[in-house]
Amino acid sequence: MIDVGTVRVFRPDPSAAHASQQCGRAVFSIRSLSPTLSVITASGEIDATNGRELGRYVERHTAPATQLIVDLSEVSFFGSQGFSALHYISVSCTRIDVDWVIVPSGEVRRLLRICDPQGELPFAEGVDSARARVDRVTRRRQPASWAG
Numbered sequence: 001m002i003d004v005g006t007v008r009v010f011r012p013d014p015s016a017a018h019a020s021q022q023c024g025r026a027v028f029s030i031r032s033l034s035p036t037l038s039v040i041t042a043s044g045e046i047d048a049t050n051g052r053e054l055g056r057y058v059e060r061h062t063a064p065a066t067q068l069i070v071d072l073s074e075v076s077f078f079g080s081q082g083f084s085a086l087h088y089i090s091v092s093c094t095r096i097d098v099d100w101v102i103v104p105s106g107e108v109r110r111l112l113r114i115c116d117p118q119g120e121l122p123f124a125e126g127v128d129s130a131r132a133r134v135d136r137v138t139r140r141r142q143p144a145s146w147a148g
Contacts, residue, residue, distance in 0.1 A: 021057060024050040026075075028057045037134065038065040039127065043074035051081025055088035067134040068093060068100040069127060078107040083115045090121060099137045101130040 020029035026044035040058050093100045102123040124130035
């Protein structure tokens with residue numbers, strides 16, 4: 001007998017949408033601030049054992065939103081694999097047209113100064129300023145309406 005089931009592509013299982021995930025010395029979680037804005041939080045240490053999983057966690061939980069804040073303010077160690085995860089997140093968000101921003105900790109900021117000296121990755125100082133930034137980006141991208 002062949003098992004038949006649902007395969008979810010780019011969308012999380014709705015029953016697990018708000019589940020946190022422990023991965024090595026880090027914990028990933030998600031919460032919705034609005035129907036279009038999600039905040040994914042990582043705390044602990046992001047290193048070679050869990051950097052790739054951070055990127056995958058964000059990709060799995062991004063599809064329902066059009067705006068995303070990746071809150072890394074509670075990250076105590078951020079290795080080069082973490083930067084690779086941020087690059088992966090950037091590509092993933094661009095592919096599905098999601099505006100996003102990073103809220104970095106001191107450790108994340110230190111690595112971004114080294115690996116992203118031109119400041120290509122979007123970041124803000126806190127969740128409130130990150131929310132304002134993604135709102136500004138979204139408003140700028142909306143087409144202008146013409147009268148006449």
